[in-house]
Amino acid sequence: MPQPSLPVIAVTVGEPAGIGPEIAIRAAWQLRHEVRSVLIGDTAYLSMLAAEIDPAISMMGVSLQALRHQGLPASGNERLTIIDCPLNAFVIAGQLDPRNGRAVLQTLDVAIESVQRKWCEAVVTAPLQKSTINDAGVAFSGHTEYFAEKTYTGRVVMMLASEANDHLPQALRVALATTHLPLRQVADAIQFDDLWKTLEIIHTDLRSKFGIENPRILVAGLNPHAGENGYLGMEEIEVITPVIKKAQEAGMQVSGPYPADTLFQQKYLEQADCILAMYHDQGLPVLKHASFGLGVNITLGLPLIRTSVDHGTALDLAAKGTGYADVSSMLVAMRVAADMVNKQEK
Template sequence: MDKPKIKLGITLGDYNGIGPEVIIKTLADNRILNFCTPIIYGSGSLINKTRKLLHVENFSFQQIRQIAEHDSKRINVLNCWEEDLELNLGNPTPQSGRAALQSLQAASADLKAGNIDGIVTAPIDKDNIQSEEFKFPGHTEFFTSYFEAPESLMFLVSGNLRVATVTGHIPVKEVANKITTELLVQKLTILLHTLQKDFGIQKPRIAVLGLNPHAGENGLLGTEEQEIILPAIRSLKENGHLLFGPFPADGFFGTRQYQQVDATLAMYHDQGLIPFKTLAFENGVNYTAGLPIVRTSPDHGTAYNIAGANKAQESSFREALFLAIDIIRKRSTP
């Protein structure tokens, strides 16, 4: 008997950004329906306004009010609010911030209830979405809290290029104090488990970057490598894991050493994401590892500067959708 088709929730993000555009452009290829049943959490009215603005003709959907009404052979839009909201493309508004949160909350509730199999999130404006109900630096922290995970991992993926970060959306001045041997062991353990369970790599090879320039230069430029990072690497190597480093970040990426490992662990956001996005911006995916659920997103933001101009590339969103499907399938395989 064939397995039931994967039900994939899609959040709208900030509708005044490029989220609806990349969603429509991705799902306009109806071959997507061979792989999953897409359920967009948002507003049929807004989706239709965006479709007309983009002059996309080959895109149809049915509107539903609850997940039980979905049609597995069609694109579904689950209406999360009643108001007929107006587009103000390129400009975040209080209405678009509230709508982004309503979309996220509705999809997350269905995911927690087991009504959908995973979520692909369109970009939010991290400032515009803030409210009494959302006090998180971003999606990663929201999902970690919502699904009560002790820890999670921001994991950027593009083919065999995989980069994770120890710290995420925090000020640079707080990074050094945040990094401890215990946290590194926790993050590396999540990364090892993710590569095995979600990517099918039985004996992963992981490179660990240093925190300081030149990885501290034997203590001359900082002692975190010797006092914090090396002990974490050694403790996991003693258990038979293949860990290497700490490497100076600039030379590591400059000499393409990332091609020799299955994943790289960076110490902070920009140390990992700048080289990743330089190498794979159009096809990169942000995956929240370490959670009991599957959540992916494109590796770009709301891009207000091109919203409504029909210039947004959907490739990263499409890759996020297919990575979610791949991971859901791997997790369901004994």
């Protein structure tokens, strides 16, 4: 009986001077019997690094030109495939070099193309350094914004998730109504149309990419005590509650707004497939504490599956050499992407 095919995941290796290349290689090799990982980066550099990590790691490089003519070659479970995106300067671990900025950006373009051409089924991104790309002369604000722009997506939603662990009885997903805004701008950004669109995206993607038929979404209030009937703010009355009512009228299982200081209790979490927090530091500190390094960043609303680690480039660890970086978040990001591939609507 033929074995089922493995999910094929494009993995961008991120900032070459950081820990991204190492954790991408280590995770891809560790999961090679669960996921076919296609690394996107400089073949020569990744091969050299792999030999340092574990001489048993086997790799094969393929050019983008060859891919466009022949598609993704077969590799088996004992060899990792690399789509070659050559760097422009020698890598010194821990030291940023803007000469490599455009090559890092190319890995994102290739990842998007790999899904659009159906070479791969999802994308996992290792951390990159925004400053390297900006210093290379390209305005760049982050992975999420870049993927949205390149796929012509008008609005995306940032969601972080954690698998169940010793401290967390079930998976936890926290989506954000606003992301990287100064706190004084958050209240003005909570608008009816934007919040409604965010809920629509969460509901749609939980159904289509996670296989949850009727997702349960719990919404946090913006203000202390969810506004306390207007005494501590009017956003709940004027915006958040009307959006929740509209969602309910549309047949969605959405409830709230709940005071954020009591929402993250087990009695609520066990009823939720996703929590919608109003701003970055309302929801993410809870998740990152509960996940203990096993969190994963997921971009909702894109016409492709994209997950990422929930940490940065860790240049200081990379400068020490291989073996210091924790691969846990990358492993979870790849497993979540693979699970989403298996559950998404075909």
